[in-house]
Amino acid sequence: MRFHLIALPHTQVTKAFSTCAYTEKTLEFANMMTSLGHEVYLYGSGDKTEANATEFISCLPEQDRIEAVGDRHYTSASFDNSLPHWQIFNRNAIAEIGKRIEQKDFICIIGGLAQKPIADAFPSHISVEYGIGYSGIFSRFKVFESHTWRSAVSAQNKNAASIDINFYDTVINGYFNPASFSYKKSDRKYYLYMGRMTQRKGVDIASQACERLGVELIMAGSGDYIPKYGTYIGEVKADDRADLFRGAIATFTPTIYQEPFCNVHIQSMAVGTPVLTTDHGIFVETVQNGFNGFRGHILRDFTKAAEDVKSLDHKAIAIDTYNKYSTDTIKYKYDAYFQRLLTLFGDGWYSV
Numbered sequence: 141m142r143f144h145l146i147a148l149p150h151t152q153v154t155k156a157f158s159t160c161a162y163t164e165k166t167l168e169f170a171n172m173m174t175s176l177g178h179e180v181y182l183y184g185s186g187d188k189t190e191a192n193a194t195e196f197i198s199c200l201p202e203q204d205r206i207e208a209v210g211d212r213h214y215t216s217a218s219f220d221n222s223l224p225h226w227q228i229f230n231r232n233a234i235a236e237i238g239k240r241i242e243q244k245d246f247i248c249i250i251g252g253l254a255q256k257p258i259a260d261a262f263p264s265h266i267s268v269e270y271g272i273g274y275s276g277i278f279s280r281f282k283v284f285e286s287h288t289w290r291s292a293v294s295a296q297n298k299n300a301a302s303i304d305i306n307f308y309d310t311v312i313n314g315y316f317n318p319a320s321f322s323y324k325k326s327d328r329k330y331y332l333y334m335g336r337m338t339q340r341k342g343v344d345i346a347s348q349a350c351e352r353l354g355v356e357l358i359m360a361g362s363g364d365y366i367p368k369y370g371t372y373i374g375e376v377k378a379d380d381r382a383d384l385f386r387g388a389i390a391t392f393t394p395t396i397y398q399e400p401f402c403n404v405h406i407q408s409m410a411v412g413t414p415v416l417t418t419d420h421g422i423f424v425e426t427v428q429n430g431f432n433g434f435r436g437h438i439l440r441d442f443t444k445a446a447e448d449v450k451s452l453d454h455k456a457i458a459i460d461t462y463n464k465y466s467t468d469t470i471k472y473k474y475d476a477y478f479q480r481l482l483t484l485f486g487d488g489w490y491s492v
Contacts, residue, residue: 141478142245143173144237146255147184149200149229150209150217154190155378159362160215161403162250165271167191168317172471181240183233199232200225213362215336219254226254234261241265244485246478252276266481273400281481282309285401286422292398310477314401315470321382321410323458330356331446332388334404337363342394342418349442360384385411390449394418394436409461412454416445432457
């Protein structure tokens, strides 16, 4: 199979930009598909990529990318295709895809409506939104990061009871690279919050729980909201995250909105560190109380869980997470999904 994989205009597809979940997803998707022998044409920004791609095609010069981000963090960049850098990127992507595309190729979108012009330019080809953790969807072919998010987005601004299913939509969870996140026996001395430094990600819950218990909390991530309790260490490089997870008794990921997926909690569990989360969103699907963490409702739930996690089996957590969410597992789910889409060039629903 052949894939035209569209990255975002405001990041490079490298580990340095992996705080952006969509960029990390793009990088590992390219790695997964090429590992299965497929061709991946990656359309990105800047002059380099660390993804394993058949070909990397730059659609926005690095200086333009830098100017588009400005003095903000790249994760706060707007998904607005009326902006100049989006216009340039989409226009160049369309031109470069046109030079390479063949009849049964797939166009893989990660920017939702902001990249719809690319899909519209190739109406005879199958465009797939392959990692939906956002709400601005448009494609006939959609891969959601969780069942929770598929239901939430499908029912957005609609009467949920009136919605029919699309048999060519599916759910394939987010993923992690086991080469970067693996289990090692280690001393666990502190509690960890890793993620955007914003109240909506639940950093206050982590701070309040650890303050009540009088235990050490390390906070890592981008943003300017810093709770009064805990030690903030800034944004952590991709290569240093696994060791930070391994030193934690548990990782707090208590998002207070309907979390579509949350890479952080999967990466934590991948190295054997349990998670403390809220009882909403993706966590209802991934976190089993008393096995790989706990889901809480009020502060006392989190303080009790922070003690109870000490008895959990770290190695068992890591093995379970590898089996469910590693790229070694997920790549076959994507392969099966795209093989199903290929039947549309034949008998489709009636294929045998």
